[in-house]
Amino acid sequence: MDLSLLLTDVPTLVVVIVGVPAVLGAYILGGEFLVRRLPDRARGSVRPWIWVAPALFFVTAFLVAPAIGTVFTSFQSHGGDWIGLTNYQRQLVDFPNGGAWIAIRNNLYWLVLYTLFVLFFGLLLAVLFDRVPYESVVKSLIFMPMAISAVALGVIWKFMFWYQPADAPQTGTLNAIVVNVFHQAPKTWLTDPNVNNFALIAAAIWGITGFSMVILSAALKGIPADLLEAARVDGAGEITIFRRVIFPLMMPTVVVVGTTLVIFALKAFDIVYVMTAGNFGTDVLANRMYKLLYQADNPGGASAVAIILLLAVIPVLIFNLRQFRAVEARR
Amino acid sequence: MSSVTYDHVVKRYTSDLTVVKDFNVEIADKEFMVLVGPSGCGKSTALRMLAGLETITEGQIRIGDRVVNHVAAKDRDIAMVFQSYALYPHMSVFDNMAFPLQMKKMSRSEIDKRVKQASGILGLDNFLKRKPKALSGGQRQRVALGRAIVRNPKVFLLDEPLSNLDAKLRGQTRVELQKLHRDLETTFIYVTHDQVEAMTMGDRIAIMNAGILQQVGAPGEIYDHPANLFVAGFIGTPTMNFVPVTMENGNAKASGFDVKLPKPVGADKGILGFRPEALTDRIQDDGSTLEIKVEVVERLGSDQFLYGTAGEDTITARVDPRMKVAPGDRARLGLDLRGIHLFDSQTEKALL
Structure with missing residues (x-):
């Protein structure tokens, strides 16, 4: 050195x-x-x-x-002239497949699928692990992906989804299973526009489920054991207890985690950038903004995309802050 | 309405942690049974096994004739009032009380009727729409009772229900609970560490210590005839006086006085017990007497407590408040022979 x-x-x-x-x-x-x-x-x-x-x-x-x-x-051209809404118009005029629309569509996929699945898995794991011995060990394992940087996570899943032609040995985990267990032709997970968005979202879900599980698990542990025992004595089965007692009491936390995930989904960038660079119909707004600025040298277009993204996030942000305050106030 | 039987019940967590040991009690239909003992004696565990919140390691628990060892809590048809009340914080008072009825799939009108009836009895009519957070401690306690009452259960379990109330409210609620028991005509099993609650409320009391049942009986019987040293010391305030004695010619000889025993015992050593109120300032000619050196005098208006020593033994006496006595005095007191107990110094069992 x-x-x-x-x-x-x-x-x-x-x-x-x-x-x-x-x-x-x-x-x-x-x-x-x-x-x-x-x-x-x-x-x-x-x-x-x-x-x-x-x-x-x-x-x-x-x-x-x-x-x-x-x-x-x-609102400006590359040269710095005021051009009004032209930048926005270029991004939004070619509905449904031109300009920013593919990215907007994909962000909506992310918003719905990523948020719901992460909440679902987080809740499921929190409730199930609450009842197993070695809870902390199992929870640490699920939480581990949180310690991996999003770029490393993208690289790992790129290998998981790796494609080799049918006659070559399958080095990607998923295709190895598809070929050797189900005896099907290997799939092009990341380039097939029918599945690649879901493949990316699945990788992101794997990475963030630990976060949702840990917070929901903390909320679950905050429910006094007495209440569940009282419900049991009152004649409620375990599923009824979850539906009528546990879930309503966890609801404020579910909403906070959910809105946080919505913001994460809207900001999605790193996994997309690493795994497909936004090609094959997997572009998202944040990646499009990056491409417009650094590859297309179009700061006006990139700024327009950034503002569209900002406008989408603001209502969620406000709702999240309000909800967070409501949860705090209930303490 | 049902009887409850504990038949050789054991609760063991690990091989060297047994919290309830060979517990046998029969609780009659409509009886008010109090389980009492110091904290950690296993009384709550015994109750929770009956509720189905803890598994039973050995033995049987029966409700009526039905063995409930493997019946889930929700199917046992018992109601329980928790120390913390365990009200559902997200539900209104009405919904809290309606919850167990909804679980029974009762019709809306029937639920409405029963909840209104219970809220009437408990004076909660004006609070039905409130959340538990907006209620006082006493009101919450009544909602917890209401949630149990509406079900018309076979057995009513109460786990230290009064310990979160202030002293005045506790006294009132004690009386209300007894009325409630009379009106509902249901078996009540009541867990407490407070011997006053046990003495005042129970038809019978079961005293536990270190997981072992010490004695079961009516309050008066337990007070007058404690089966062993633990029960004698646990029940009664101030506690019974305990004095080590040796036996000579039918007399129990302590360090500072002698007592003629009402009947001969087959031991030459023991522990003599007598309650503070067995001592009196009115001395009968034929009675035993003892002289104490008074150290502290407490005047309560209705009573006067003297704390002092006789020989080497510490003695507490409860005497007429009109007796003139001051710290430092030597006072001669009569000992009522009907109130003396003798315990074996090894087994601690009652000998008289």
């Missing part, structure tokens, strides 16, 4: 290690010093702002400002 390179970076390193805490410390102490000078009444209303200001600054500088910039860009 070339140490000289590291040495040239030493001043930067010193600035980062010493400077950042120093600036933060000075800000806090200075802010507090100034607040103390204020009259008693003003102090209470000023102090929170001193503490919130850095976060506000960073959010504005790195999130709000770029978002506003994106809105402007989406």
Whole structure:
């Protein structure tokens, strides 16, 4: 390793290690010093702002400002001329197969299938594992894919779905099963437009089910054992207990997990990018935005797609925050 | 309405953790039976086995003539009131009480009728639409009772139902529960660690300690004739005085006094027990007396407790509040021989 390179970076390193805490410390102490000078009444209303200001600054500088910039860009041509809604028009005019429509359709697939299956599996696993010995071991196994980066996950499943012609040995797990167990011709999982979207969604579901299971399992454990015993004594069978007692009590958590998953589905990018790069009819909005910007050099089009995505996410986001607050308030 | 029989019931979790040992009780139809004992004595486990919430390791539990060992909780037709009340938080008071009836697939009008009837008895008419969260502790407790009443069950189980109420409400509810038992004419099995609840409410009391049934009997019988040292010490406040004695010529000799035993016993050592109220300031000529050195005096208005020593033994006495006595005094008290007990020092069983 070339140490000289590291040495040239030493001043930067010193600035980062010493400077950042120093600036933060000075800000806090200075802010507090100034607040103390204020009259008693003003102090209470000023102090929170001193503490919130850095976060506000960073959010504005790195999130709000770029978002506003994106809105402007989406109304401009590549040269910077104002062209009104032309960028949006180009994305949306060719219904149903042109522009962004394939990506919009696929995002809807993701939204529905990914969300519902992850909720279903998460709930099922949470309820079932609640009743087995070694619960924590089994749950850790299901949770493990969460520790894999989405790119690695994509690569793993690319191998799982790998296609070899019928006469070659099948190295993809799924096709090996299709050929050797069911004696069928190998399938082109990732290029066949009839199945490839579902193949991608299945890989994503595998990756995220642990997340939904763990949160739903925590909600399940929050239900007092007394309630279930009371229901049993009251004459309810296990399925009735789930339907009438467990599920209603878990509902707020199910809604929070569900809306979070909807946002994940709308943001889907990495798995698609790694496994098919959005080809063969598997494009999604986030990937289309990336392609328009970096491959087609069309910042106006990319910004338009970004804004469409943003507009789709905002209502879900608001609902999610409200619901989260409602759950907190119930505690 | 049904009798309940525990027949050599054992609950074992692991080979060296047995929480209920050879438990035998017959509870008659319409009886109010109280299971009482210190925490961890197995009384709740015994109740939960009857409810079907715990498996039975050995022995049989019968409701009426039916062996219920392998009957699921939902099919046993018993109602249970939990210490925490275990109300369904997402359901209204009405729905909480209607739930067990809905499970029986009862018609809507019948459910409505029964819930209204129960809410009338319990004074919950104005709260039927509320969620449990919006109720006070006492109201929640009544909803829990209501949920049990509406079913008209064979057996009514109550697991420490009063322990989350404040003292005043607990006293009231105690009385209401007894009325309820009389009105419903159902078998009640009531678990508590509180000996006052046990003494005041039970037709009979079953006292447990360390998983073993110590004694079953009517409250008065248990108070007057405790079968062993544990029962004698557990029932009664302040607790019974225990004094080690040696036997000489039909007399029990303690460190500071002698007592003539009403009948001879076949042991030369033992533990003499007598309740604080067996001591009195009115001394009969033929009675035994003992002198205590008074250390603390507690005047409660209706009673006066003296704490002191006789010889080397600590003694508590409950005497007439008009007796003039001060800490540091030596007081001569009479001992009512009808109130003395003698226990074997090894087996701790009653000898008299």
